[in-house]
Amino acid sequence: MQKFITHQGLVAPMDRANVDTDAIIPKQFLKSIQRSGFGPNLFDAWRYLDEGQPGQDNSGRPLNPDFVLNHARYQGASILIARENFGCGSSREHAPWALEDYGFRAIIAPSFADIFHSNAYKNGLLPITLPADCVDELLHITASQEGFRLTIDLSQQKVTTPDGRAFAFEIDGFRKYCLMEGLDDIGLTLRYAEEIKNFEASRRVAQPWLYVESAR
């Protein structure tokens, strides 16, 4: 997993609530058996004027000029800022894969859907929860100041504006540690293989019906 320690980048605003995973990466792209290559189809239905298909060359497709990420001033953005309940809907990890592949390193919103939130961490994409009034203010600044950038410092748990204003955010200690070290969860868990085996063995004795080998 990609480490996350500090990041400074251009901010793009997505001024809507309930941005769902079907919008982030539409279903036709979930047919891929790869983990990469989803960036060109991020927000596909909002971003292009035609209907995208997997495996297609996206470079010649007509862009929707009204869609915020198509505006010249937001090209190269690596921080996305949105309203409540970002990432609601399905468990598709293709959503954080697409956001990352596009170039985002962090998403700032007043709240995130639970599954999206954990999927984002697993991919080194930092979901930052800030109070709704701070997000509102940041959305306004982003829209009014061209080239607005933010600095994210994970160890300090702070988002800082160029003029030095800082917004503190919370993060679970364990997630912070994994992100800063770029650790692989599975490797970490397998250090406890003995404890898992013991737990499993006693469960097998207490509730043997949970361990049938196959259907009757």
Place this chain on the structure above:
Amino acid sequence: MSAQTLYDKLWHSHVIRSEPDGTALIYIDRHLVHEVTSPQAFEGLRLNNRPVWRVSSILATQDHNVPTTAVKEIADPVSRLQVSTLDANCKSYGITEFAMGDPRQGIVHVIGPEQGATLPGMTVVCGDSHTSTHGAFAALAMGIGTSEVEHVLATQCLLSKKAKSMLVRVEGSLRPGVTAKDIALAVIGEIGTAGGTGYAIEFGGSGIRALSMEGRMTLCNMAIEAGARNGMVAADETTIAYLKGRPYAPTAQQWDAAVAVWNTLHSDEGAHFDRVVEIAADSIEPQVTWGTSPEMVTTVGGAVPDPSQESDATRRHGIEKALAYMGLKANTPITEIEIDKVFIGSCTNSRIEDLRAAADVVKGRKVSSRVKLAMVVPGSGLVKAAAEREGLDRVFTEAGFEWRNPGCSMCLGMNDDRLEPGERCASTSNRNFEGRQGTGGRTHLVSPAMAAAAAIAGHFIDIRNL
């Protein structure tokens, strides 16, 4: 020990160890797998040379990409590759799989319970958000992402943090024509699609105890649409009767021992919940969504909202965007909204009871001439066979419905079943997001009986007035 909630009991009985911040390693009893969210997980195992921890905990099926017409092969090569990749992975690791053509194949959340592979007291995971469905069996069931699928394959565990607890208590009896789907939509209308975020929801009260297992599954299925990763219902006689004799259910003495454990799977008297939402069952009316989020819902007697009446700017903006996408005018009565297609299916409402409810409405009537396509997609091969034994297929086809093979179908349109841009659909599925059923498609979520009634009338109609 102090009074515990059902969620407390399920959680504590699966924790292997905890980090200081509360992140826990929890043991997983059942892992359900489908073709869409698993290929990258198996690939990850292979790249790291890791075995599958407990093969017998896994049950796999093909559902999202499968055609629902009587074809033997998937035409789209990209879909076909995804499905054959699941086949290959299951074969190479020795995992039980219900592939296309197997009479037991179907939507993952229909086949788990149907096989008795979902049992009370289990932790159940699947790379699919609607895994919350299985909580209907007093199981701790949650949707996970692909990295977590790989984690469970490799370690039989999940890293998770205990959620807050919410009780949604529904007391009293539902009025005729009102179903579990209407309870689910009414709850989401009340608490919002983010209302359950960070919570595990238990549904309780006499209104819930009176529901069949099918109804409880519909309700828990939609817990995720309220933002909650888990929904659950206490185990009782209904749960136990449903499970008896199912292929993966215990038998003989083990059955009695299991039932003794299952009888403890309810919230204790006086257990503390972080939030309680109370709803009177007889206040719930048949529900219809009008927008692009399940919380954008009203009663069949209601009307499309008027954004100018909304004082909150973000919400007003949301309503305007939704109405523009849905092609609806403010203040239009719901019963004046005409539809182009009808979809009865999905892991929310494709079980035998759902099909019976729809068939009851359809019997002896004809699908309206303005409806281009009305389709019924049973949730599994076994549901399909059961319905055919009861003659439901003929009730539907005689009325003008298409009777299809099992799969996710037009719930999300990864196969060929889709809405065309601008088409409006009465759907028994769970998500009305933009483009969910096809790019530009417009989805209205309803119960099976309400979808059937809309098919007959050509517009939404109060099932009680049909």
